[in-house]
Amino acid sequence: MTRLEAIEADITTLAVDVIVNAANTSLMGGGGVDGAIHRAGGPDIRKDCMAIVERDGPLPTGRAVITKAGKMPAGHVVHTVGPVWGTVGEQEAVALLASCYRSSLDLARDASAASIAFPNISTGIYHFPKPLAAETAIKAVSAWVDDDPVTLESVTFVCFDRENLVLYRDLLRV
Ligand code: AR6
Numbered sequence: 001m002t003r004l005e006a007i008e009a010d011i012t013t014l015a016v017d018v019i020v021n022a023a024n025t026s027l028m029g030g031g032g033v034d035g036a037i038h039r040a041g042g043p044d045i046r047k048d049c050m051a052i053v054e055r056d057g058p059l060p061t062g063r064a065v066i067t068k069a070g071k072m073p074a075g076h077v078v079h080t081v082g083p084v085w086g087t088v089g090e091q092e093a094v095a096l097l098a099s100c101y102r103s104s105l106d107l108a109r110d111a112s113a114a115s116i117a118f119p120n121i122s123t124g125i126y127h128f129p130k131p132l133a134a135e136t137a138i139k140a141v142s143a144w145v146d147d148d149p150v151t152l153e154s155v156t157f158v159c160f161d162r163e164n165l166v167l168y169r170d171l172l173r174v
Helices: 032-041 043-056 090-110 130-147 162-173
Strands: 003-008 018-023 064-068 076-081 115-118 154-159
Touching: 003 130, 003 162, 018 032, 018 090, 032 043, 043 064, 064 090, 076 090, 090 115, 090 130, 130 154, 130 162, 154 162
Parallel strands: 003 154, 018 076, 018 115, 115 154
Antiparallel strands: 064 076
């Protein structure tokens, strides 16, 4: 059985097999958690990202790729691109966000990961409403682990603010 939990933390400090980055399509870093991950991990991550973009082009919204974690304690980084709130309809935004979580979990499984930590994708600079994002994330992850309850021991939702932590803890309790 996979354990789902929510904690308040800086995702760059976690010694899990995979941490997920809320990146943009260029994969060249940015602000928010993306900036923190590139700073903490060092140049190895950017090097891997550049090779991916040179090979495959920009990463479409809802998709994910995997790189090394550089100097961070995590094993790998999965980079995924969440939807920018307001640029597509609500249903499509929810579908794209759910796809970020599913694609990331698929890559974690391919990398034989037992533990993965997610930030609250799209809820910062991309302005996705936090309650809808939390509901979408938990639904997508729960459905994935229901299909495959053996691969992952733990999925951690890493909240960087109290509002998200309360939302996730409430939703995970029921
Ligand atoms: N650890 C965990 N969560 C964090 C951290 C951290 N160190 N830092 C921020 N967060 P955001 P987005 C939370 O804006 O909305 C970048 O420029 C933050 O509080 O990082 O998907 C990219 O390059 C929020 O809850 O990502 C893209 O251009 C969550 O992480 C764009 O921002 C996501 O906020 C992506 O925007």
